[in-house]
Amino acid sequence: MSSPEQHTDVAIIGAGPVGLFAIFECGMLRMKCHVVDALDMVGGQCAALYPEKPIYDIPGYPSIDAADLIDRLSEQCASFNPVFHLGQQVVGLTRTADDRWLVETSTGTRINAAAVIVAAGVGAFGPNRPPLDGLEQFEGKSIHYLVRRRLDYAGKRVVIAGGGDSAVDWAISLAEVAAKIMVVHRRPKFRAAPESVARMDQLTKEGRIEMVVPYQLSGLEGSDGQLTGVRVATLDGEEKVLDADVLLPFFGLSMNLGPIAEWGLELERHHIKIEQSTCATSAPGIFAIGDIATYPGKLKLILTGFAEAASAAHSAFPLVHPGEVLHFEYSTTKGMPAGV
Known part of the structure; x- marks a missing residue:
C-alpha cells in the first residue's frame, strides 16, 4: 500500500551544502520545501567524507571546516521549516496530470511538488x-x-x-x-x-x-x-x-548517477545539462544545481552552486506562484518573509 502524497512547493533532491542553501533561497521567495537525501544526515560529501576538511573559498570565512559550514547552512535555512526525508533515495520522478511532479523514494515516501531542484552532488559516489x-x-x-x-x-x-x-x-x-x-x-x-x-x-x-x-x-x-x-x-x-x-x-570519486539516469533528463558525461541563466533542465519544472549540473564554462565550486541555488529558486517561483509578479529586492531591504 503506497503512502499518501505529501504536497509542497519545491522538492529538493540532495541535502548537501548547495541543497541546504536552495532551501534558504526558496524560503526567501515564500516557497516551502521537502528535501530528500540518501544519507541519514544532511551535509552530503562535507558531512560524510571530510567533516574536518578546511574550506577556503567561502565568502566571509578565511577558512571554515566542512562540518561547521553545514552547521551554518542548516541554521540559516531552519527558520523556513523544511521537511527532511533522510536515508532514502529518489527512485521515481513522474509528471502528474496537473503539470506538477511526483517524487517517490525507496521507502515509499511520495512528494507532490510544483517544481523539483536536483542538488544531488555527484550522485552516488565512491573513491577511486x-x-x-x-x-x-x-x-x-x-x-x-x-x-x-x-x-x-x-x-x-x-x-x-x-x-x-x-x-x-x-x-x-x-x-x-x-x-x-x-x-x-x-x-x-x-x-x-x-x-x-x-x-x-x-x-x-x-x-x-x-x-x-x-x-x-x-x-x-x-x-x-x-x-x-x-x-x-x-x-x-x-x-x-x-x-x-x-x-x-586521494584520486577523486567514481560517479554513478543511479536512478537519476532514468529520469529522461538530457545528460552530458554523467552530468545534467542545464540552461545557465535559469538552471532549467530539459524537463519543464525540473532544475539542477551544484556539481551534478553542467553548462559551458561551469566552475565546480560550492560558491557556484550557491549562485545556481538562487537562480533555480527564482526560476521556480512562477511555477509555485503562477501569475504573481516577483519584485526582486535585496535581503537587506526585504528582510525575512513571514508565514513560510
Missing part, C-alpha cells in the same frame, strides 16, 4: 581505489579515503597520494598534527587552488612536508592491516620505500 596488490587488507585500518578526525593522525607518518585539492588541502592541514607528511604525485604540477599549492610549497621549504615527485604508488608493506611502508616508483621503474603508518589515496 589505487590498483595495488593486497589493498583490501589495509583498507579501513591504515588506508583511508577520507579524513574524519585530524587527531586520528597525530604523531603518525602519513603518505598522501594525489595531485588535486583534497591531497593538497589535507597535506597542509595534517602537517599541523602528523609526525611526518609525504606527498606522492607523478609530476610537479598540482591541480589545486594556486594559494593552497603555494602554502604547501612553503611547508615543504620549512621541512614540514616531504614532496615525493615524480613518483607513483607501486606497492604496500605491512601485515595484519597495519602498514609499515609504501613502495613508490618513477615511470622509469626506480623504486623506493617510504616508511609510513597511514596511506591516504
Whole structure:
C-alpha cells in the first residue's frame, strides 16, 4: 500500500551544502520545501567524507571546516521549516496530470511538488581505489579515503597520494598534527587552488612536508592491516620505500548517477545539462544545481552552486506562484518573509 502524497512547493533532491542553501533561497521567495537525501544526515560529501576538511573559498570565512559550514547552512535555512526525508533515495520522478511532479523514494515516501531542484552532488559516489596488490587488507585500518578526525593522525607518518585539492588541502592541514607528511604525485604540477599549492610549497621549504615527485604508488608493506611502508616508483621503474603508518589515496570519486539516469533528463558525461541563466533542465519544472549540473564554462565550486541555488529558486517561483509578479529586492531591504 503506497503512502499518501505529501504536497509542497519545491522538492529538493540532495541535502548537501548547495541543497541546504536552495532551501534558504526558496524560503526567501515564500516557497516551502521537502528535501530528500540518501544519507541519514544532511551535509552530503562535507558531512560524510571530510567533516574536518578546511574550506577556503567561502565568502566571509578565511577558512571554515566542512562540518561547521553545514552547521551554518542548516541554521540559516531552519527558520523556513523544511521537511527532511533522510536515508532514502529518489527512485521515481513522474509528471502528474496537473503539470506538477511526483517524487517517490525507496521507502515509499511520495512528494507532490510544483517544481523539483536536483542538488544531488555527484550522485552516488565512491573513491577511486589505487590498483595495488593486497589493498583490501589495509583498507579501513591504515588506508583511508577520507579524513574524519585530524587527531586520528597525530604523531603518525602519513603518505598522501594525489595531485588535486583534497591531497593538497589535507597535506597542509595534517602537517599541523602528523609526525611526518609525504606527498606522492607523478609530476610537479598540482591541480589545486594556486594559494593552497603555494602554502604547501612553503611547508615543504620549512621541512614540514616531504614532496615525493615524480613518483607513483607501486606497492604496500605491512601485515595484519597495519602498514609499515609504501613502495613508490618513477615511470622509469626506480623504486623506493617510504616508511609510513597511514596511506591516504586521494584520486577523486567514481560517479554513478543511479536512478537519476532514468529520469529522461538530457545528460552530458554523467552530468545534467542545464540552461545557465535559469538552471532549467530539459524537463519543464525540473532544475539542477551544484556539481551534478553542467553548462559551458561551469566552475565546480560550492560558491557556484550557491549562485545556481538562487537562480533555480527564482526560476521556480512562477511555477509555485503562477501569475504573481516577483519584485526582486535585496535581503537587506526585504528582510525575512513571514508565514513560510
